Every structure is written in structure tokens, then in C-alpha cells.
Amino acid sequence: MARPTPLSGFPEWLPDDRAVEQHLLDSLRRTFELHGFTGIETRAVEPLDQLLRKGETSKEVYVLRRLQADPESGEDGGDKQLGLHFDLTVPFARYVLENAGRLAFPFKRYQIQKVWRGERPQEGRFREFVQADIDVVGAGDLPYHYEVELPLVMAEALGALREIGVPQVRVLVNNRKVAEGFYRGLGLEDVEGVLRQVDKLDKIGPDAVSGLLQAECGATPEQAKACLELAGISGPDASVIDRVRALAASYGVGTELLETGLAELGALIGAAARRAPGIVVADLKIARGLDYYTGSVYETVLVGHEELGSICSGGRYDTLATDGKNTYPGVGLSIGVSRLVSRLLAAGLVRATRGTPSAVVVAVTSEETRDASDAVATALRARGIPVEVAPTAAKFGKQIKYADRRGIPFVWFPGGADDDGTPRADQVKDIRSGDQADADAASWEPPAQDWWPRVVPAGE
Amino acid sequence: MARPTPLSGFPEWLPDDRAVEQHLLDSLRRTFELHGFTGIETRAVEPLDQLLRKGETSKEVYVLRRLQADPESGEDGGDKQLGLHFDLTVPFARYVLENAGRLAFPFKRYQIQKVWRGERPQEGRFREFVQADIDVVGAGDLPYHYEVELPLVMAEALGALREIGVPQVRVLVNNRKVAEGFYRGLGLEDVEGVLRQVDKLDKIGPDAVSGLLQAECGATPEQAKACLELAGISGPDASVIDRVRALAASYGVGTELLETGLAELGALIGAAARRAPGIVVADLKIARGLDYYTGSVYETVLVGHEELGSICSGGRYDTLATDGKNTYPGVGLSIGVSRLVSRLLAAGLVRATRGTPSAVVVAVTSEETRDASDAVATALRARGIPVEVAPTAAKFGKQIKYADRRGIPFVWFPGGADDDGTPRADQVKDIRSGDQADADAASWEPPAQDWWPRVVPAGE
Numbered sequence: 001m002a003r004p005t006p007l008s009g010f011p012e013w014l015p016d017d018r019a020v021e022q023h024l025l026d027s028l029r030r031t032f033e034l035h036g037f038t039g040i041e042t043r044a045v046e047p048l049d050q051l052l053r054k055g056e057t058s059k060e061v062y063v064l065r066r067l068q069a070d071p072e073s074g075e076d077g078g079d080k081q082l083g084l085h086f087d088l089t090v091p092f093a094r095y096v097l098e099n100a101g102r103l104a105f106p107f108k109r110y111q112i113q114k115v116w117r118g119e120r121p122q123e124g125r126f127r128e129f130v131q132a133d134i135d136v137v138g139a140g141d142l143p144y145h146y147e148v149e150l151p152l153v154m155a156e157a158l159g160a161l162r163e164i165g166v167p168q169v170r171v172l173v174n175n176r177k178v179a180e181g182f183y184r185g186l187g188l189e190d191v192e193g194v195l196r197q198v199d200k201l202d203k204i205g206p207d208a209v210s211g212l213l214q215a216e217c218g219a220t221p222e223q224a225k226a227c228l229e230l231a232g233i234s235g236p237d238a239s240v241i242d243r244v245r246a247l248a249a250s251y252g253v254g255t256e257l258l259e260t261g262l263a264e265l266g267a268l269i270g271a272a273a274r275r276a277p278g279i280v281v282a283d284l285k286i287a288r289g290l291d292y293y294t295g296s297v298y299e300t301v302l303v304g305h306e307e308l309g310s311i312c313s314g315g316r317y318d319t320l321a322t323d324g325k326n327t328y329p330g331v332g333l334s335i336g337v338s339r340l341v342s343r344l345l346a347a348g349l350v351r352a353t354r355g356t357p358s359a360v361v362v363a364v365t366s367e368e369t370r371d372a373s374d375a376v377a378t379a380l381r382a383r384g385i386p387v388e389v390a391p392t393a394a395k396f397g398k399q400i401k402y403a404d405r406r407g408i409p410f411v412w413f414p415g416g417a418d419d420d421g422t423p424r425a426d427q428v429k430d431i432r433s434g435d436q437a438d439a440d441a442a443s444w445e446p447p448a449q450d451w452w453p454r455v456v457p458a459g460e
Numbered sequence: 461m462a463r464p465t466p467l468s469g470f471p472e473w474l475p476d477d478r479a480v481e482q483h484l485l486d487s488l489r490r491t492f493e494l495h496g497f498t499g500i501e502t503r504a505v506e507p508l509d510q511l512l513r514k515g516e517t518s519k520e521v522y523v524l525r526r527l528q529a530d531p532e533s534g535e536d537g538g539d540k541q542l543g544l545h546f547d548l549t550v551p552f553a554r555y556v557l558e559n560a561g562r563l564a565f566p567f568k569r570y571q572i573q574k575v576w577r578g579e580r581p582q583e584g585r586f587r588e589f590v591q592a593d594i595d596v597v598g599a600g601d602l603p604y605h606y607e608v609e610l611p612l613v614m615a616e617a618l619g620a621l622r623e624i625g626v627p628q629v630r631v632l633v634n635n636r637k638v639a640e641g642f643y644r645g646l647g648l649e650d651v652e653g654v655l656r657q658v659d660k661l662d663k664i665g666p667d668a669v670s671g672l673l674q675a676e677c678g679a680t681p682e683q684a685k686a687c688l689e690l691a692g693i694s695g696p697d698a699s700v701i702d703r704v705r706a707l708a709a710s711y712g713v714g715t716e717l718l719e720t721g722l723a724e725l726g727a728l729i730g731a732a733a734r735r736a737p738g739i740v741v742a743d744l745k746i747a748r749g750l751d752y753y754t755g756s757v758y759e760t761v762l763v764g765h766e767e768l769g770s771i772c773s774g775g776r777y778d779t780l781a782t783d784g785k786n787t788y789p790g791v792g793l794s795i796g797v798s799r800l801v802s803r804l805l806a807a808g809l810v811r812a813t814r815g816t817p818s819a820v821v822v823a824v825t826s827e828e829t830r831d832a833s834d835a836v837a838t839a840l841r842a843r844g845i846p847v848e849v850a851p852t853a854a855k856f857g858k859q860i861k862y863a864d865r866r867g868i869p870f871v872w873f874p875g876g877a878d879d880d881g882t883p884r885a886d887q888v889k890d891i892r893s894g895d896q897a898d899a900d901a902a903s904w905e906p907p908a909q910d911w912w913p914r915v916v917p918a919g920e
Contacts, residue, residue, distance in 0.1 A: 003783045004510075004558045007542075010503040012555065014562055015569075018500050033912075034841045036818035036848030040478050043470035043588055044504075044574060048527075050464075061527040066578035067508075067520075067543070082467075083527070095472065098464045102474055104865045106851050108816075109475075114504060118526035128503055143852055145830060275834065323463045356568075358496035370605060374735065381494045388496030391566050392603055405564045452493075 009119070009127030011338055013345075015355030021130075021341045023352070023455035024161065025112055028132050028335065031157035032110035037134050040109050042091040044116075045082040050094060060086050060117040084116040088133045088334065093321035096137050096328050105139035105328075106146070112337070126338050133314075135332030137321065142329045144264060147296040147316050148271040154300065154312050154333045155279045165350040165457030166340075167302045169312070171272075171279055172234075174286035174297050175265040176315070181258025182230055182248060186223050192291045193217040198231050199287035202309075226251050231285035237273060240282040241266045261295075268296060294318040298333055302340075305347070311340045354407030354453045357386040359446045360428070361403040362412040364393040372414045376426065379441035380412075386452065387412075400431055409450045412439070469579070469587030471798055473805075475815035481590075481801045483812070483915040484621065485572055488592050488795065491617035492570035497594050500569050502551040504576075505542040510554060520546050520577040544576040548593045548794065553781035556597050556788050565599035565788075566606070572797075586798050593774075595792030597781065602789045604724060607756040607776050608731045614760065614772050614793045615739045625810040625917030626800075627762045629772070631732075631739055632694075634746035634757050635725040636775070641718025642690055642708060646683050652751050653677040658691050659747035686711050691745035697733060700742040701726045721755075728756060754778040758793055762800075765807070771800045811918045814867030817846040819906045820888070821863040822872040824853040832874050836886065839901035840872075846912065847872075860891055869910045872899070 006012070013021055029039070051061050061083040085091045088111045096103065112132045119125055134153060136146045151171045158169045179198075180191045188194055197212045206228050213224040226247075233243050241262050248258060265282060272280035288297045295316030302308060314333030321328040344350045360380060362373045370389070377387040388408075390399045396413070403411050411431055415424035428439040445451075466472070473481055489499070511521050522544040545551045548571045556563065572592045579585055594613060596606045611631050618629045639658075640651045648654055657672045666688050673684040686707075693703050701722050708718060725742060732740035748757045755776030762768060774793030781788040804810045820840060822833045830849070837847040848868075850859045856873070863871050871891055875884035888899040905911075 003560075004554050006558065007503065007505070007507075007540075010505060012503055013500070014559060015498045015500060018498075022499055033817035034844070034846050036816060036846060038475045038478075038816045039482055040475060041472070043467065043472055044576070045467070045470060045588070047467075062524045063527050064522045064544070064578075065525060067523050069578070080467075084524070094464050098466065099474060100463075104862075108848070116504070118524075118529070128505070138851075145827075146851075149849075271831075274831065356496060356498045357493035367605075371731075371734065378735075384494070386494050386496060388568070389609075391598075391606075402564075 009125070011126055011129070011342060013341075016352045017341070017345050019352035019355055019453050020345065020350055020455050021337070023164065024337060024341060025130070025132065027160055028157050028337075029110070029112065031153065031160055032132075032134055035108075035134075035153050035156075037108045037110040037153075040092075040095065040111055041113055042085070042088070042095050042111065044084055044114070046085050046091055046094065047080040048083045049080075051083045051086065051090065053090075060119055062116050062118045086117045087115055088113060088131050089135070089317075089320070089332065092133070092135055092137075092332075093328070093330075096321050096330075097323050100139070100323075100326065100328070106136050106142060107138075108134070108136045110134045126342075129336065129338035132335040132337050133332055135314075135330050137328045137330035139326065139328055142331065144267070144295075145271075147264070147331050148268050148275075150314070150331050150333055151268075151280065151296075151298050151300075152272060152276050154298075154335065155276050158300070158312065158335070159279075164455045165459075166344060167304050167349070169279065169300050170281055170303055171312075172281055172283040172286050172299045172301065172310075173265070173268055173272075174282065174284055175261040175268075176293050176295055176297060177257050177261025178244065178265055178284065179230070179261075179287065181255040181261055182244075182253055183227065185248065185253030185255045185258060186226055186251060188217060188219055188223055188227075190217045194219070194227060195287040195291075198227060198285060201228075201231055201285050226253075234281060234283040234285070236269070236278070236281045238266055238269060240269065240284075244284065264295060288313065288315055292317045292320045294329075296331065300333075302343070305343060308339070308343055311336050348458050350455055351458045352453050352455050354409075356388075356406045356408060357453060358388045358406070358408045359385055359450055359452070360387045360410040360412050361399065361408050362387060362389045362414065363396060363399045364390045365414060365416060366393045369414070369416065372416070376412055376414055376441045380444075383445070385446060400429070403431055407453075410446060412441075469585070471586055471589070471802060473801075476812045477801070477805050479812035479815055479913050480805065480810055480915050481797070483624065484797060484801060485590070485592065487620050488617050488797075489570070489572065491613065491620055492592075492594055495568075495594075495613050495616075497568045497570040497613075500552075500555065500571055501573055502545070502548070502555050502571065504544055504574070506545050506551055506554065507540040508543045509540075511543045511546065511550065513550075520579055522576050522578045546577045547575055548573060548591050549595070549777075549780070549792065552593070552595055552597075552792075553788070553790075556781050556790075557783050560599070560783075560786065560788070566596050566602060567598075568594070568596045570594045586802075589796065589798035592795040592797050593792055595774075595790050597788045597790035599786065599788055602791065604727070604755075605731075606791050607724070608728050608735075610774070610791050610793055611728075611740065611756075611758050611760075612732060612736050614758075614795065615736050618760070618772065618795070619739075624915045625919075626804060627764050627809070629739065629760050630741055630763055631772075632741055632743040632746050632759045632761065632770075633725070633728055633732075634742065634744055635721040635728075636753050636755055636757060637717050637721025638704065638725055638744065639690070639721075639747065641715040641721055642704075642713055643687065645708065645713030645715040645718060646686055646711060648677060648679055648683055648687075650677045654679070654687060655747040655751075658687060658745060661688075661691055661745050686713075694741060694743040694745070696729070696738070696741045698726055698729060700729065700744075704744065724755060748773065748775055752777045752780045754789075756791065760793075762803070765803060768799070768803055771796050771803075808918050810915055812913050812915050814869075814913045816848075816866045816868060817913060818848045818866070818868045819845055819910055819912070820847045820870040820872050821859065821868050822847060822849045822874065823856060823859045824850045825874060825876060826853045829874070829876065832876070836872055836874055836901045840904070843905070845906060860889070864891055867913075870906060872901075 213219040293315035297315035299310035300312035425438040429436040673679040753775035757775035759770035760772035889896040
């Protein structure tokens with residue numbers, strides 16, 4: 001077997017970098033749980049027909065086939081065709097429908113799993129990546145205040161990472177009802193088409209979007225101009241609402257849907273300004289490509305890394321989960337964890353203090369006395385200290401190097417006994433300072449900052 | 461969309477059951493980290509040719525295809541054919557080779573991930589399931605003592621679950637060198653074939669195995685009888701070694717390989733008896749189907765649930781990871797977490813005290829004062845207490861029911877103010893006892909056992 005090479009689009013981390021990712025995941029989970037979100041996981045596969053309900057993403061799906069299956073003979077006849085999920089929202093909607101009778105609504109869940117997209121890999125785009133989602137779903141209805149709460153939970157979850165060097169986040173919000181009400185008021189009926197074109201604004205610029213609106217969505221130059229003016233409005237406070245209203249008036253637009261949307265958007269901005277000042281900004285160009293959003297939509301950028309695009313997106317959806325009789329409206333956001341970790345590492349913003357859990361290596365004096373070293377390790381572990389025992393009874397210098405290569409701060413030397421059997425005290429050495437002192441495995445503790453690996457800003 | 465139905469072989473847990481699984485995973489991770497194992501993850505896919513190196517498992521692989529890929533046009537031409545990994549050992553071996561220059565050896569890692577097998581689902585067999593693996597891999601060589609250490613780490617990891625009601629485990633050990641040395645001494649050359657037949661002993665019984673040894677492996681009735689006699693030897697102490705030696709002598713078998721294997725097996729039994737009395741048992745019928753094992757092999761059963769089969773298996777492998785120039789021998793074990801969780805739940809052995817993280821629901825007096833309830837929740841969360849706010853300002857009875865349905869023990873009532881503006885004290889109610897008392901969000905704490913959901917023996 002020749003030395004294998006990485007697969008493009010399938011990131012893997014070395015131990016130190018995995019420690020960074022694991023810290024992020026632990027931290028996100030803690031925030032989600034503090035807010036009462038229940039953790040679930042769904043299977044990695046869904047029936048292909050369910051994955052293809054959203055036409056736009058069909059090209060990204062990985063389809064599964066059992067290697068030994070023979071489609072001709074119908075061996076897999078009883079099985080539906082399966083594909084890997086490309087997000088966690090579609091599987092969650094299916095989970096809610098499947099288990100509706102056994103869940104308590106509104107149901108708040110978080111879900112941290114890998115997803116797969118068969119895209120051509122490119123900078124910041126992966127074929128396999130981790131998402132961390134929160135959603136709340138109601139049975140029949142879902143109060144509006146969750147559309148305020150969920151982006152704030154995500155802002156708090158991401159904000160908790162600032163202590164390790166993650167930049168501040170800015171949550172950009174919009175409301176589908178505003179856009180749809182405005183477009184319809186202008187006389188544009190292909191709302192989804194317009195949204196799809198406006199969604200390209202950052203990538204291709206206003207002139208190209210204007211051209212597409214006219215070519216693809218039947219807009220007049222005047223209508224295209226109005227759409228771009230709406231998309232140009234943004235700001236952190238209620239004055240945004242007034243500017244949208246003034247723009248609408250100047251084009252003679254006044255729909256009930258627009259007013260509903262503006263009321264909701266205003267409430268979101270107002271509540272966010274009270275509860276998390278300076279984090280949430282209204283940005284009328286936020287469209288989100290997916291057509292299942294029906295109210296608030298969200299994107300989140302790292303301040304100073306805006307070109308990375310959104311690292312946490314989502315919105316309100318009213319009809320994603322319905323079994324014909326009952327509908328389960330929801331609102332949720334999804335963090336692209338792999339993209340975030342990848343950027344943090346590439347930009348050298350964060351680091352783990354070590355890649356291995358051990359705080360201590362217990363040295364081995366000779367293979368005959370390995371049991372004594374194992375006993376020290378057992379005593380330390382019993383008090384929650386992560387420890388390993390040296391691999392061989394090499395010279396102590398080599399055993400210290402074993403610890404040093406792994407960033408393990410302490411080496412423990414069992415004292416053994418004098419020739420007359422008198423026991424000698426064990427000693428522990430801080431290999432960074434060289435300090436060495438007598439120690440008792442029944443009571444010694446490492447300093448708190450050395451106990452477990454930590455993730456810190458890269459400069460520390 | 462009609463109500464979806466489960467996919468056979470792809471287990472999913474409701475929130476309460478997921479809490480049990482999550483607790484298991486957290487507990488395993490903690491034990492692994494206390495022993496200095498570094499956490500890594502590998503991608504879900506491997507090139508198909510790598511997955512098929514072990515012929516026996518080829519039938520179980522799921523192959524991926526991009527939905528829009530056109531094999532005729534060669535659109536995927538640059539891509540290798542990919543399959544989902546069916547275990548974590550093969551990907552780990554590849555990871556070690558790929559990153560050998562950037563890892564410190566011996567490299568101890570744990571890995572907890574899903575794996576996929578395209579098998580026909582049946583009782584206790586899943587198509588998607590979670591494995592929790594530990595392995596240690598050396599560069600060039602790996603000391604024998606790791607073959608003692610690793611099963612003891614697993615025994616400790618599983619033993620730590622006894623407090624939640626998981627039955628005691630028994631680790632069954634054998635050594636490939638004993639079996640191979642004995643078979644070769646008998647004159648049987650198809651060692652892998654014999655191992656594969658002996659591996660079926662528990663399923664089909666000794667008569668059938670004897671028949672297969674004669675029909676498939678060219679054994680004489682006498683040779684088959686000797687293989688079955690060896691497989692019949694088991695016991696917790698060194699007397700097992702003597703019995704094997706006596707059996708070998710009675711058939712005139714005496715090979716160097718057998719003696720090496722017996723010395724290793726004896727050392728393992730001896731060390732295990734000192735360090736974890738009563739857990740490890742030598743069992744000469746343990747064969748393990750996979751042909752890459754070269755030394756110790758392990759299986760683990762739940763005492764009282766032996767018919768479930770092994771929940772944690774593995775062994776020593778010398779040549780799994782080699783790039784032609786360098787070889788990386790290893791030893792490891794893998795817990796079948798999904799099978800274990802499934803059995804614990806089906807047998808009613810364990811339960812979560814609640815399925816949602818929240819310890820407290822803060823009631824909402826009216827939608828106008830929701831901000832006051834949010835402020836209470838924020839104050840409690842700031843001290844690490846998991847809290848949610850009621851979904852609507854319904855009658856308090858309904859809000860208490862909201863908590864009760866989720867097993868949340870406390871409901872918090874914001875005091876608000878009298879008509880003259882005098883603030884009233886908040887109150888918190890233990891909805892199990894009905895006790896209600898004044899409380900201050902800046903200092904109140906739930907009892908420790910109510911703070912987070914716990915996983916306990918089902919009877920508690």
C-alpha cells in the first residue's frame with residue numbers, strides 16, 4: 001500500500017486541530033443545553049425522493065448502492081433508494097413527522113452531525129462537513145418570539161467562543177414577508193425567482209443581478225432598480241423599517257404582507273437591541289436560496305472575515321414538515337462548523353495547548369517495575385487526572401522527550417526503594433521549567449490550567 | 461407527504477433514549493481521555509479499493525455515486541470510487557500512513573463515529589451504528605504490554621457504566637499464535653480457514669464445525685477433534701496454559717509459535733488478574749473472523765446477556781498499516797455502542813431522568829412581560845443552570861403541564877410588581893412535591909441531582 005493522499009473536499013484534522021474542533025462542539029453543545037435544547041441525532045440517509053423535494057439541491061446528493069446489490073435481479077427490490085443527507089433540516093422535519101405522537105411540542109432540539117454534498121470542492125466548500133443546528137418546531141402553530149430567540153441563542157453560542165479567539169459575529173436578518181410583499185406590490189409575481197437572483201448580489205454585483213432580474217424574472221428596468229434599492233437597505237435599528245416604508249411609498253407599493261413583515265422585522269430588531277446590543281443588523285439583501293423559508297431569515301458573518309460568507313444561517317419555515325393533516329412550523333439556524341474551524345486554523349487564530357489529553361507521563365524505571373508505574377497512573381486517574389505510562393523503560397531523557405513531543409507538561413518518577421528496602425519518595429518534574437519535587441500520587445494535582453488541554457487564542 | 465416510517469437497520473432514538481446514548485459516549489470518552497488517548501475523527505468515506513482489501517467484508521460496503529455524475533461521460537473521471545467505511549480500524553490505519561510524519565508514536569487514539577454496513581438487517585444487526593474504538597499504533601514495533609493495557613482500559617470504560625445499570629463485563633482473550641502454532645503442529649496449514657470455522661462454534665455447535673473442518677480445511681477426524689478440544693479450554697488463571705500444553709503434548713504438538721503464544725497469553729492473564737481481578741478470562745475458542753490479527757484477540761460479553769454476542773472486540777495486528785517501507789503494528793478494541801444501547805433500552809436496564817436538559821421553566825405572566833421572564837432565564841444560565849422560558853403566556857396550570865410533560869422539575873414564577881410599583885418576590889415551585897418558595901435568580905440553585913439530566917438504573 002503506497003502512502004495514501006487526502007481526498008479533496010473531505011477534511012480531516014491532526015490531533016491538535018481536532019482538539020480545537022472538539023472544544024468548539026463541546027462549547028456549542030453547552031450553550032444549546034443551557035437554553036433547553038434537546039440533543040438528537042438522525043440517521044445519515046434519507047429516501048432519495050425525500051431529499052429531492054427541494055429541486056435546487058438535487059445535484060449535490062450522494063446516492064448509496066450496496067456493492068453486492070444487483071438491481072437487475074431486484075435483490076434490493078424491497079429497499080427504497082437512499083442518499084446521504086445534505087443538511088440537518090430535512091431529516092429533522094422527517095423525524096418530527098415520524099415521531100410526532102411521541103414528542104412534546106413546541107420541540108426544541110439541537111443536532112450536531114456530518115452532512116455530505118457531492119459538489120465540486122473549492123475554497124471553503126467541503127463534500128463532508130459538520131453542521132450544528134438548533135430548531136424549534138410547533139404543532140400547528142409556533143409563536144413569533146422564537147424567531148427572536150433562536151438567532152440570539154446562536155449569537156450567544158458563537159459569542160462564547162470569543163474567549164478562545166473567535167472573532168465577534170454579526171447576525172444579519174431579513175424577513176421573507178417584506179421581500180415578497182414588496183415584490184408583489186411592484187407587480188413581480190415570480191417571488192422565488194427574484195429572491196434567487198438577489199441572493200447572488202454579493203457574488204456578481206448589482207448590474208449583473210439587474211440584468212438577470214430582467215432576463216429571468218420578467219422585471220422592467222424600473223422594477224429591477226426597486227429590488228436593488230430594497231436590497232441596499234441595512235442598519236441596526238428601527239430606522240431601517242422607516243426607510244423600507246419610504247422606499248415602498250415612493251414606488252406606490254403598500255401590501256398587507258409587507259406591513260406584516262415590517263412589523264415582525266421591527267420586533268426582532270428591537271428585541272435584539274435590548275437583549276444583545278450591537279449583534280443583530282437588519283439587512284434587506286439577505287434572501288437565502290432555499291424556498292421553504294416564510295418569515296425571518298438569518299445569516300451570520302465573522303467581523304473582519306466577511307468574505308468567508310455566512311457561517312450560521314437559517315430562518316422560519318411554515319410548511320416544511322406536514323403530513324397532510326397536521327403542519328409543524330419551525331424556525332432554526334445551522335452553523336457550518338467545518339468551515340468555521342477551517343478558517344480559525346488557517347488564519348492562525350486559535351490553538352490547543354496540547355493535542356493529547358494526558359497531563360502526566362509516568363516514567364518506567366524497568367519493565368520489571370512497570371506495575372509500580374501503572375499503580376501511580378491508576379491513583380492519579382482515580383482523582384480525575386489524565387495520565388499515561390511511558391511506552392518503554394528507556395533512559396529518562398528519552399521518556400521526558402516522549403512527554404515533550406506531545407506537549408505533556410509533567411513527568412512522574414516512581415521512587416522505588418533503596419537496596420535495604422526503604423521506600424524512596426516519588427518525584428514529579430515540570431518539564432517546561434525543569435522544577436522537580438517530591439510528590440504523592442494520593443494527593444498531588446496539576447495546576448488547573450494544565451489539567452486538561454485547553455483551546456486558547458493563538459497568541460497566548 | 462405521508463407520515464414517514466422507520467428504515468430497517470438505521471436506528472434513531474427518541475430524546476430520552478438519545479440521552480442514554482449520549483451519556484454512554486461521554487462516559488467512554490472520559491475514560492479514554494483519562495488514559496491519554498487522543499480523540500480523532502476520520503472522513504466517512506474511503507476509496508473502494510482500500511475498503512475491499514479485506515475480502516470477507518466486501519459484500520457489506522455501501523458505494524457512493526453523485527446523483528448528477530455521468531459515468532459514461534467520465535465526469536467523475538478524476539475521482540476514485542468511494543465507499544462508506546464499515547469499521548474504524550481500516551480508516552485509522554490509512555490515517556496513520558497518511559500522517560505518519562506528523563504523529564508521535566506510539567500513537568494512542570480513540571475514535572467514536574458511525575459506520576455503515578449494507579447487510580440485511582436482523583435482530584441486533586444494524587446498517588448504521590456507532591463504534592467507539594481505542595487503538596495504539598507503533599512505528600516499526602509496539603511493546604507487548606499494550607496488549608495487556610488496552611483490554612483493561614476497555615474493561616474500565618465499560619465498568620464505569622455499571623453505576624447506571626450496565627451489567628458487568630467479561631473480557632474473553634486468546635492469542636492467534638497459540639491457535640496457529642497448535643494447528644500447524646497438528647499438520648493443518650489452512651490456519652485462516654480453520655479459524656473461520658472455529659469462529660462459528662457458538663452458532664452451529666461442535667459437530668457441524670467438525671464436519672466443516674473436514675470438508676473445507678482438509679482436516680482428518682482426529683485433527684478436527686484436537687481443534688475442538690483446544691477450543692473447549694477456558695479459565696481465569698494460568699492453569700489454562702498448562703492445560704493447553706498438556707493437550708498439545710497429547711497430540712505430539714510442540715511448536716515455537718505455540719510456546720510464544722502461550723507465554724504472551726499467560727502474561728496477559730497474569731497481569732489482568734493483578735490489575736482487574738475477575739474480569740479477564742482466557743477462552744481458546746475466541747477466533748475473530750478478521751485475518752489481520754496476529755497476536756492477542758479479544759471479545760467482551762455482558763454477564764447475563766451472553767447471547768447478545770460480543771459488544772467489544774479487537775486484537776493485535778502487525779501488518780494492517782504498511783506503506784512498503786515502514787510498518788505500523790497496533791492493538792485495539794472496538795465497542796459496538798448502538799448494539800449496547802439498543803440492548804440496555806430494550807431490556808429496560810437504564811433510563812434518563814429526563815429527555816430535555818432544562819432544570820427550570822420560567823413562566824410567562826403575559827406576552828408584554830416576556831422580557832422579565834427572559835431576564836430570569838439569563839440570570840440562571842449565567843450560573844450554569846439549564847433553563848427555558850414558557851412558550852406562551854397561558855394559564856399557569858398549562859405552563860406547569862409544559863414542564864411536567866418534559867420531566868422538568870422546577871417552574872419559576874416572576875413576581876412582577878404590585879399596582880403601586882412595589883416589586884414582589886419571584887417564586888420557584890418543585891412540581892413533583894408542590895413545594896413553592898420565594899427565590900432570587902441571582903442565587904437560587906437546583907439540587908445537584910436535578911441540575912442536569914442523569915442516566916440511572918431503570919429501577920431508581
